[in-house]
Amino acid sequence: MERILITSAIPYINGIKHLGNLIGSQLPADLYARYMRGRGNEVMFICATDEHGTPAELAAAKVGQPVAEFCAEMHKVQSEIAEGFRLSFDHFGRSSSPQNHKLTQHFAGKLAENGLIEEVSEKQVYSHADGRFLPDRYIEGTCPNCGYDKARGDQCENCTKQLEPTDLIDPRSAVSGSTDLEVRETKHLYLRQSTLRDKLDEWINSKKDWPILTTSIAKKWLHDGDGLRDRGITRDLHWGVPVKKGDEDWPGMEGKVFYVWFDAPIEYIAATSEWAEANGKPDACWQRWWRTDMGADDVKYVQFMGKDNVPFHTLSFPATIMGSGEPWKLVDYIKSFNYLNYDGGQFSTSQGRGVFMDQALSILPADYWRWWLLSHAPESSDSEFTWENFQASVNKDLADVLGNFVSRVTKFCRSKFGEAVPEGGTNGPDEEKLIAEITIRIRAYETHMGAMEVRKSASELRAIWVAGNEYLQTAAPWAKFKTDPDAAAASIRLSLNLIRIYAVLSAPFIPDASATIMAALKTDDMDWPNDVAAALETLPAGHAFEVPDVLFGKILDEDREKWQVQFAGVRKD
RNA sequence: GGGCCUGUAGCUCAAUUGGUUAGAGCAGAGCGCUCAUAACGCUUUGGUUGGGGGUUCGAGUCCCUCCGGGCCUACCA
Numbered sequence: 150m151e152r153i154l155i156t157s158a159i160p161y162i163n164g165i166k167h168l169g170n171l172i173g174s175q176l177p178a179d180l181y182a183r184y185m186r187g188r189g190n191e192v193m194f195i196c197a198t199d200e201h202g203t204p205a206e207l208a209a210a211k212v213g214q215p216v217a218e219f220c221a222e223m224h225k226v227q228s229e230i231a232e233g234f235r236l237s238f239d240h241f242g243r244s245s246s247p248q249n250h251k252l253t254q255h256f257a258g259k260l261a262e263n264g265l266i267e268e269v270s271e272k273q274v275y276s277h278a279d280g281r282f283l284p285d286r287y288i289e290g291t292c293p294n295c296g297y298d299k300a301r302g303d304q305c306e307n308c309t310k311q312l313e314p315t316d317l318i319d320p321r322s323a324v325s326g327s328t329d330l331e332v333r334e335t336k337h338l339y340l341r342q343s344t345l346r347d348k349l350d351e352w353i354n355s356k357k358d359w360p361i362l363t364t365s366i367a368k369k370w371l372h373d374g375d376g377l378r379d380r381g382i383t384r385d386l387h388w389g390v391p392v393k394k395g396d397e398d399w400p401g402m403e404g405k406v407f408y409v410w411f412d413a414p415i416e417y418i419a420a421t422s423e424w425a426e427a428n429g430k431p432d433a434c435w436q437r438w439w440r441t442d443m444g445a446d447d448v449k450y451v452q453f454m455g456k457d458n459v460p461f462h463t464l465s466f467p468a469t470i471m472g473s474g475e476p477w478k479l480v481d482y483i484k485s486f487n488y489l490n491y492d493g494g495q496f497s498t499s500q501g502r503g504v505f506m507d508q509a510l511s512i513l514p515a516d517y518w519r520w521w522l523l524s525h526a527p528e529s530s531d532s533e534f535t536w537e538n539f540q541a542s543v544n545k546d547l548a549d550v551l552g553n554f555v556s557r558v559t560k561f562c563r564s565k566f567g568e569a570v571p572e573g574g575t576n577g578p579d580e581e582k583l584i585a586e587i588t589i590r591i592r593a594y595e596t597h598m599g600a601m602e603v604r605k606s607a608s609e610l611r612a613i614w615v616a617g618n619e620y621l622q623t624a625a626p627w628a629k630f631k632t633d634p635d636a637a638a639a640s641i642r643l644s645l646n647l648i649r650i651y652a653v654l655s656a657p658f659i660p661d662a663s664a665t666i667m668a669a670l671k672t673d674d675m676d677w678p679n680d681v682a683a684a685l686e687t688l689p690a691g692h693a694f695e696v697p698d699v700l701f702g703k704i705l706d707e708d709r710e711k712w713q714v715q716f717a718g719v720r721k722d
Numbered sequence: 723g724g725g726c727c728u729g730u731a732g733c734u735c736a737a738u739u740g741g742u743u744a745g746a747g748c749a750g751a752g753c754g755c756u757c758a759u760a761a762c763g764c765u766u767u768g769g770u771u772g773g774g775g776g777u778u779c780g781a782g783u784c785c786c787u788c789c790g791g792g793c794c795u796a797c798c799a
Contacts, residue, residue, distance in 0.1 A: 557758030
């Protein structure tokens with residue numbers, strides 16, 4: 150039995166996430182967590198909301214709420230939606246938790262002790278009207294290069310020229326439109342990650358089995374130009390973790406907070422301690438997952454994230470951990486994903502384009518989305534959601550191949566033998582052939598799931614469902630029933646047991662349907678089919694069951710057409 | 723501008739890292755079955771692997787070049 154620590158990139162607080170965000174981290178992480186639990190491993194699956202930063206403050210201001218209140222509400226919303234998608238987090242924390250405040254300050258203190266923090270004085274744009282410093286991209290003006298009048302302070306979107314806010318002609322605040330701006334001197338802390346470059350480089354190079362997407366992004370940042378640059382880890386904001394050196398004040402840093410990207414990954418650790426506290430467990434219970442001196446040495450730690458998150462997880466966060474000089478657990482494997490596009494363009498939170506998590510659940514059950522998203526996960530390149538593809542895949546795979554199999558077996562049994570596993574007959578060549586095929590396929594499924602090959606796992610699982618239909622066609626119990634009822638009974642007994650195996654194997658992908666099947670079979674035996682022949686005898690003759698309702702209704706053409714129109718434009722609510 | 727990823731059947735994706743005749747699912751065509759959600763099974767039609775050039779006994783895979791799509795480029799997160 151292994152101990153596996155799984156974290157999903159933590160979603161930002163300022164709104165409801167779309168399906169692209171979901172498949173980029175949380176959903177594949179959940180698949181892996183459920184699978185590993187199903188195989189009898191000890192799993193700790195952690196996620197949280199990422200609550201600090203300028204966008205959160207502005208989103209709260211926009212709805213006229215104090216930012217703490219806004220975040221608390223949005224956390225609750227995201228938490229309920231996560232439940233709706235059956236994301237099986239052991240804990241869904243908050244980066245604004247007291248635990249994260251303390252731990253973030255602790256790490257900063259250690260980094261300072263080890264000479265890895267540098268104080269840098271720099272110039273920042275302050276907006277009097279907004280009463281705040283503005284990040285570069287929140288300043289708008291005319292591009293000195295091309296004359297575009299909505300250029301941002303970091304880059305002109307029209308001519309792609311990189312800019313400094315002071316380059317802009319007629320600069321104004323993107324928040325209020327105010328031109329009452331001033332360049333002020335302000336002091337910030339920088340993490341001297343450049344000094345850890347060789348160590349990070351060596352570490353990345355040792356990860357031969359990581360996805361190319363992961364290592365290529367890391368290497369680019371390590372070797373581009375002058376190599377890994379130091380990074381500012383503080384900001385002039387009110388909402389965040391106050392800058393402290395451990396428990397002590399940090400002279401000159403009063404009123405400043407740590408940058409979200411410094412405290413967000415630390416929340417993985419803090420959220421685990423939140424979990425311990427919420428469950429009344431002592432510190433040792435979370436420390437055994439994170440402290441290599443307290444039992445985490447034999448933990449396998451896997452992170453899931455979209456490609457935009459890779460630099461922070463391959464470089465900044467490891468730099469924080471290495472630089473602390475303390476025995477914290479480093480990640481063992483980083484599974485990164487490309488983007489999911491929506492019907493010819495990008496999903497967009499700001500433009501409300503695409504299907505958002507709450508909307509998805511309002512039109513169809515979670516399993517439909519889970520199956521389609523996972524079986525089309527953007528692993529090797531960006532992938533695309535279209536309603537036609539969604540309808541076709543879900544109807545064929547879930548309704549026709551799996552759902553109808555359950556239906557035809559249970560209904561046939563009810564009509565010929567009654568609602569109990571029939572007795573009589575023994576396995577013949579058809580049954581032996583099925584067992585041999587399923588065994589090979591289940592072993593392949595295990596390999597793919599273990600390797601986090603999401604799409605390959607889905608297609609292998611589907612092939613296992615198909616094998617049931619092939620078997621039934623060959624065995625033809627409806628024909629045998631007329632001449633040799635015992636042979637038909639043996640066929641159906643095996644098929645009913647096969648349905649239980651399907652529920653067990655499919656649970657990581659479609660947990661609700663799996664639970665429905667288990668309930669219909671009146672069993673809670675979720676044992677993994679290590680020995681397929683034995684697993685096919687789990688439900689003995691005489692075991693009562695009931696015919697379940699249709700597992701997956703089909704998506705009708707008119708539904709699809711309606712949704713296509715409904716989600717084509719901008720989100721209105 | 724620079725870097726990285728990507729382009730394979732009408733659609734969505736494979737191809738054991740240079741090895742025989744490029745494979746699956748869906749869609750299409752034909753046949754079969756009648757237990758089942760008009761479901762299932764079998765057979766089958768689709769490809770100059772984006773274009774061009776090169777290396778090699780051998781290239782979807784390596785190199786060059788052109789064309790298309792995408793991401794990142796460090797103060798959004």
